[in-house]
Amino acid sequence: MRFSLGCSILGLQWLSGLVLARSSDSCAAPAYVPTTAEKATPFFVLNDTELQDITEWLLDPAQGLNLTDATSPNLTQTDNYIWYIEPLRPNKTDVLAYLDGNASSPAKYAHVVMAEGGKAEPDMTDNETTIQELAYWYNGVHGAHVPFNSRPADGPRNAAILPLIIEVMSSIADITADLVDMVFYGPDDPRSTAHLFTTNPQSKDGSDCLIWIPWRRNRMAYFDQPSDLYTSFDFSGSDPSLYKLRMIVYNLVVYNSVEEFRAAYESGQIIKVPPPATDDSFLQKDRLGAVRDLENRLAPTSVELEGKRYKIDEENGYVEYLGWSFYHQFTRDMGIGIFDIKFKGERILYELGLQEAAAQYSGNNPFQAATAYFDRYYGIGSCNVRLVPGYDCPYHATYLNSTWNDELGVHEVIDGICIFESDLGHPYSRHNEATYIHSSKASALTIRWIATVGNYDYLFDYSFWMDGTIAVDARASGYIQANYYRPSDGGHWGPRVQETITGTLHTHVMNVKADFDLIDTKNTFLKTDLIVENITAPWFPELGEFEMMRLNFTELQTEDEGLLPVPTNGQTMYSVINKDQKNKWGESRGYRILPGISNVHLASQNSPFMKKSGEWAKQAFAVSRQHDTEPSSSSTQQQNLPWAPPVEFWKFFDGESLVQEDLVMWINLGMHHYTRSEDIPNTIMTEAHSSIMFAPQNWGDTELAVDLTNAVIYHANENGSVVVPDVNGVSPPSCFPLTSQDQLLGVFENQNP
Ligand SMILES: *[C@@H]1O[C@H](CO)[C@@H](O)[C@H](O)[C@H]1NC(C)=O
Ligand SMILES: *[C@@H]1O[C@H](CO)[C@@H](O)[C@H](O)[C@H]1NC(C)=O
Ligand SMILES: *[C@@H]1O[C@H](CO)[C@@H](O)[C@H](O)[C@H]1NC(C)=O
Ligand SMILES: *[C@@H]1O[C@H](CO)[C@@H](O)[C@H](O)[C@H]1NC(C)=O
Ligand SMILES: *[C@@H]1O[C@H](CO)[C@@H](O)[C@H](O)[C@H]1NC(C)=O
Ligand SMILES: *[C@@H]1O[C@H](CO)[C@@H](O)[C@H](O)[C@H]1NC(C)=O
Ligand SMILES: *[C@@H]1O[C@H](CO)[C@@H](O)[C@H](O)[C@H]1NC(C)=O
Ligand SMILES: *[C@@H]1O[C@H](CO)[C@@H](O)[C@H](O)[C@H]1NC(C)=O
Ligand SMILES: *[C@@H]1O[C@H](CO)[C@@H](O)[C@H](O)[C@H]1NC(C)=O
Ligand SMILES: CC(=O)N[C@H]1CO[C@H](CO)[C@@H](O)[C@@H]1O
Ligand SMILES: [Cu+2]
Numbered sequence: 001m002r003f004s005l006g007c008s009i010l011g012l013q014w015l016s017g018l019v020l021a022r023s024s025d026s027c028a029a030p031a032y033v034p035t036t037a038e039k040a041t042p043f044f045v046l047n048d049t050e051l052q053d054i055t056e057w058l059l060d061p062a063q064g065l066n067l068t069d070a071t072s073p074n075l076t077q078t079d080n081y082i083w084y085i086e087p088l089r090p091n092k093t094d095v096l097a098y099l100d101g102n103a104s105s106p107a108k109y110a111h112v113v114m115a116e117g118g119k120a121e122p123d124m125t126d127n128e129t130t131i132q133e134l135a136y137w138y139n140g141v142h143g144a145h146v147p148f149n150s151r152p153a154d155g156p157r158n159a160a161i162l163p164l165i166i167e168v169m170s171s172i173a174d175i176t177a178d179l180v181d182m183v184f185y186g187p188d189d190p191r192s193t194a195h196l197f198t199t200n201p202q203s204k205d206g207s208d209c210l211i212w213i214p215w216r217r218n219r220m221a222y223f224d225q226p227s228d229l230y231t232s233f234d235f236s237g238s239d240p241s242l243y244k245l246r247m248i249v250y251n252l253v254v255y256n257s258v259e260e261f262r263a264a265y266e267s268g269q270i271i272k273v274p275p276p277a278t279d280d281s282f283l284q285k286d287r288l289g290a291v292r293d294l295e296n297r298l299a300p301t302s303v304e305l306e307g308k309r310y311k312i313d314e315e316n317g318y319v320e321y322l323g324w325s326f327y328h329q330f331t332r333d334m335g336i337g338i339f340d341i342k343f344k345g346e347r348i349l350y351e352l353g354l355q356e357a358a359a360q361y362s363g364n365n366p367f368q369a370a371t372a373y374f375d376r377y378y379g380i381g382s383c384n385v386r387l388v389p390g391y392d393c394p395y396h397a398t399y400l401n402s403t404w405n406d407e408l409g410v411h412e413v414i415d416g417i418c419i420f421e422s423d424l425g426h427p428y429s430r431h432n433e434a435t436y437i438h439s440s441k442a443s444a445l446t447i448r449w450i451a452t453v454g455n456y457d458y459l460f461d462y463s464f465w466m467d468g469t470i471a472v473d474a475r476a477s478g479y480i481q482a483n484y485y486r487p488s489d490g491g492h493w494g495p496r497v498q499e500t501i502t503g504t505l506h507t508h509v510m511n512v513k514a515d516f517d518l519i520d521t522k523n524t525f526l527k528t529d530l531i532v533e534n535i536t537a538p539w540f541p542e543l544g545e546f547e548m549m550r551l552n553f554t555e556l557q558t559e560d561e562g563l564l565p566v567p568t569n570g571q572t573m574y575s576v577i578n579k580d581q582k583n584k585w586g587e588s589r590g591y592r593i594l595p596g597i598s599n600v601h602l603a604s605q606n607s608p609f610m611k612k613s614g615e616w617a618k619q620a621f622a623v624s625r626q627h628d629t630e631p632s633s634s635s636t637q638q639q640n641l642p643w644a645p646p647v648e649f650w651k652f653f654d655g656e657s658l659v660q661e662d663l664v665m666w667i668n669l670g671m672h673h674y675t676r677s678e679d680i681p682n683t684i685m686t687e688a689h690s691s692i693m694f695a696p697q698n699w700g701d702t703e704l705a706v707d708l709t710n711a712v713i714y715h716a717n718e719n720g721s722v723v724v725p726d727v728n729g730v731s732p733p734s735c736f737p738l739t740s741q742d743q744l745l746g747v748f749e750n751q752n753p
Helices: 006-016 049-057 093-102 155-171 172-180 258-266
Strands: 080-088 109-116 123-128 145-147 208-218 226-234 244-250 253-255 310-313 318-322 326-330 334-341 346-361 371-376 399-406 407-432 436-453 456-465 472-476 506-518 522-535 546-555 572-582 590-595 621-625 664-675 687-695 710-713
Touching: 049 080, 049 109, 049 407, 080 399, 093 334, 093 346, 155 172, 155 226, 155 244, 172 226, 172 258, 208 546, 244 258, 253 258, 258 664, 310 371, 310 399, 310 407, 326 407, 334 436, 334 456, 346 456, 346 472, 472 506, 472 664, 506 687, 522 590, 522 664, 664 687
Parallel strands: none
Antiparallel strands: 080 109, 109 123, 123 145, 208 226, 226 244, 244 253, 310 318, 318 326, 326 334, 334 346, 346 371, 346 506, 399 407, 407 436, 436 456, 436 710, 456 472, 472 687, 506 664, 522 546, 522 572, 572 590, 590 687, 621 664
């Protein structure tokens, strides 16, 4: 692969009129440098053979599971069947014994989730391959069991609930055609113009299953084509003969039956509001308007003139970059997880990765008000999409396939992950002294993936900076879930953004697990408060008492203190330190946690839709003791059990000591989405952005990038002649033309002219 810079030479010439090094050469293709992880990854994906073996073994009547083959066309919700099989992530204890000691790779287990509709009290169960109940992951009241009413709306479940929806909607098709300009006779009926969508959560504690359906046009981006019609059904239990319609709501008036709705309609009592606009061209992204001056030129891009500075072991999902190394694993639920993150050979984090992404909506109608999505349930990882080169990721990024286990197979998205190094666009450090100038380059390696979960697109970046900093960034785009526009709402749930829709106020919260292991597993969480006190000082007798600030240190003693806010005015620095590991100056080596952009949590602490299921989303940060029995802040089946979730996050905080223990931080990224007309057609990633950063805090004896050669120094010479910069032997290759303004010579002489 070769690339030519011919076009940029022309561009520079036109802009500056000066091209010093005009070269027709193209830069030689960077050599790819492979690597091999010292230890094979313990974070595996099950292959087809293994999945088949496990399935056959479970289906064997000898196991006594009475399973029906999940691929059977006759599968119903009252059968027992396998819902999905995925690798069971090995316990940290076993992985560390393998990575750090002489233990062999942890034994491989599969996590099997079964639908048990064929039992007297049907539920869903998580069991291990030796058929052990996976109870140690779940601290909720139902343990590893999910009540029938909270089960996912999979094929057999949909087949059971659909007939009643079709029956009701067909019986009022003449009315819906008139009121909302759409009809529904079933998802596959060619006459249907409405889209079927059942909202979540569908249950509170598993005792019933009550769902809401918003009726929207079945066209492009139906999320943004809502009507003002909603229906609700009671689908409790496994006997479809007991299912019933609960309500029809139109123009915010409740009708308790089809008969009541029809009677109101036929007697002219229903006040009609406009159906959704039929022109949905506003949902397209095709270019509009005059081209801005010079914007017909290609946007700037980064180049790697001397080749990649990172190495990848694809088979082991292992990466090395300027002193960093880590493994990564992709899962259906959470996408990329990063493990065993080391900098210059020392472990910083055992695990870093997304746990859950929720979105809580609001509104003056039953659909928006009842919506609280837990995207892990849909599978954030399974919504991974192929990245668009040069747009989703910079040119020359390295693409990896994402591979994970889902329902009954091995799924692979080609080029679902990208890795690239970028110039951070500012010096790492710089200074001008009278006799000395220095400046150094800053760069970072980013591993990125994108998930399109229904209407929304989430972009996740994990970045490793050359100075020991780690950054996590989440961005959002895609379609907002719009609300039907009602002038009387007064904009209280969002502004009008098109003819018949408003944006809907909602909050995104994404939980990130950061299992710090600073050198080893004995770590302490330190709060450094910047406090202000009235003091007196003998050298200021004229002042009497006056205000002065200082630092005050508090170690979190126990988990009871583990739920933490974003510090007001930045007057607290959070850090994780290892008190047994001092730097040269006697300070405990640590990493600080820098709150970034928008570390929001849920505004409502008591919403019924996220009561206990969303405990992880109710504070900015949390610190708990690591336990193999507390691997995650949420779970796949959290969605439909807001009052009795499989994982009750706050139960992790049970008074255990946090001093020189194995600590885990649970960090929230998110956005209160104050919608705006600029969300149409799609939400903008420049602003829909949240971040967190971990930076060395007395980790070294000095800054950690003193060893980098991508830095320039000018030492004054005695005779005042031209000072030749020292670039440590690193400069752009001759194939890369520089302009006169890129010249390093003369910079020293021209300071303070
Ligand atoms: C699947 O993995 C097993 C090891 O667990 C290996 O023996 C087998 O060859 C693999 N099968 C395929 C199709 O890769
Ligand atoms: C499915 O049901 C049909 C009709 O009841 C039956 O003929 C067919 O054999 C069944 N198929 C399987 C795989 O059980
Ligand atoms: C086995 O499952 C079927 C449903 O698939 C159910 O009808 C039957 O009662 C179950 N048998 C036993 C012994 O539980
Ligand atoms: C993980 O650790 C828990 C708690 O010690 C234990 O019950 C479980 O069996 C372990 N799992 C595996 C796969 O070893
Ligand atoms: C691993 O094995 C080597 C050689 O047998 C031994 O010297 C070392 O102490 C062992 N390390 C651990 C952590 O057990
Ligand atoms: C990704 O998958 C494609 C298609 O199977 C394959 O050609 C390519 O080599 C894979 N890429 C990597 C990095 O494994
Ligand atoms: C310092 O004293 C002044 C005067 O009493 C008071 O107004 C102020 O709040 C005090 N500041 C602090 C930090 O206590
Ligand atoms: C300073 O820190 C100590 C020890 O944690 C604590 O007891 C004290 O209340 C703190 N003082 C202030 C003013 O925050
Ligand atoms: C002093 O200037 C001369 C030329 O003007 C140069 O050759 C020489 O290297 C300079 N001395 C130093 C220490 O840079
Ligand atoms: C469906 C199923 O096999 N459930 C089993 C899961 O494991 C527990 C404990 O071994 C058994 O009691 C269940 O029967
Ligand atoms: Cu949003």
